């Protein structure tokens with residue numbers, strides 16, 4: 671039986687860092703952000719629909735999706751973000767389902783569904799357990815700005831489009847704190863694996 675872990679957390683909370691530790695310990699990772707990229711490559715229905723809604727201004731000169739530009743638009747306008755999510759969410763869901771079924775068929779011990787909007791989109795029903803990676807807002811802002819070179823206002827706007835950390839942590843079965851160093855994070859993840867006999 672495959673154990674399905676839903677891994678979530680706010681933007682720049684440390685989901686990918688936790689996923690890397692889990693992967694190094696044998697887990698298979700399905701990354702919704704990566705799938706979100708696959709479903710909008712040139713030639714896909716996803717990119718066609720996005721262009722119909724947002725115009726060709728969101729394309730690069732080579733016809734790829736200009737993610738930076740689209741990000742600037744949708745993260746400063748909730749209606750636009752809704753329109754984008756309405757296009758991408760069903761495409762992501764279909765691909766996630768296929769990838770999960772394949773890994774379950776291979777009887778992989780631990781599959782991690784890494785999904786930023788896990789609770790917002792109802793994926794908890796697919797999971798045996800949900801885990802939220804959390805950290806204080808101030809630190810989240812700092813790490814986000816540092817990683818993505820965003821102004822404070824732009825970083826705040828991105829955080830504001832998502833569910834609050836408090837609400838996410840309340841909904842999750844397990845919460846992992848990422849306010850300390852990578853070593854402390856790793857310790858918690860290994861403990862989580864050991865407690866479930868998943869190492």
Ligand SMILES: CC(C)(COP(=O)(O)OP(=O)(O)OC[C@H]1O[C@@H](n2cnc3c(N)ncnc32)[C@H](O)[C@@H]1O)[C@@H](O)C(=O)NCCC(=O)NCCS
Pocket residue numbers: 680681682702703706736737738740741744751754755758759762785786787788831832
């Ligand atoms: C707006 C886009 C083009 C910006 O691309 P960019 O490369 O700059 O960011 P990336 O995709 O790596 O996402 C970074 C983080 O932004 C946050 N984020 C992404 N999409 C959303 C969304 N619809 N609502 C709230 N937060 C989001 C997540 O925390 C994510 O981890 C991109 O995020 C996108 O296509 N989003 C829609 C797809 C989606 O809904 N993804 C979430 C999967 S559950």
Ligand SMILES: Nc1ncnc2c1ncn2[C@@H]1O[C@H](COP(=O)(O)OP(=O)(O)OP(=O)(O)O)[C@@H](O)[C@H]1O
Pocket residue numbers: 679680681682683684685686687688703786813814817848849850851852855
């Ligand atoms: N414990 C830590 N100490 C210091 N920096 C960290 C720690 N954990 C993560 N980081 C850094 O914080 C940033 C965000 O981490 P990460 O990319 O794992 O977050 P994420 O939740 O996957 O982000 P996103 O939602 O945008 O996909 C990265 O630059 C990462 O290197």
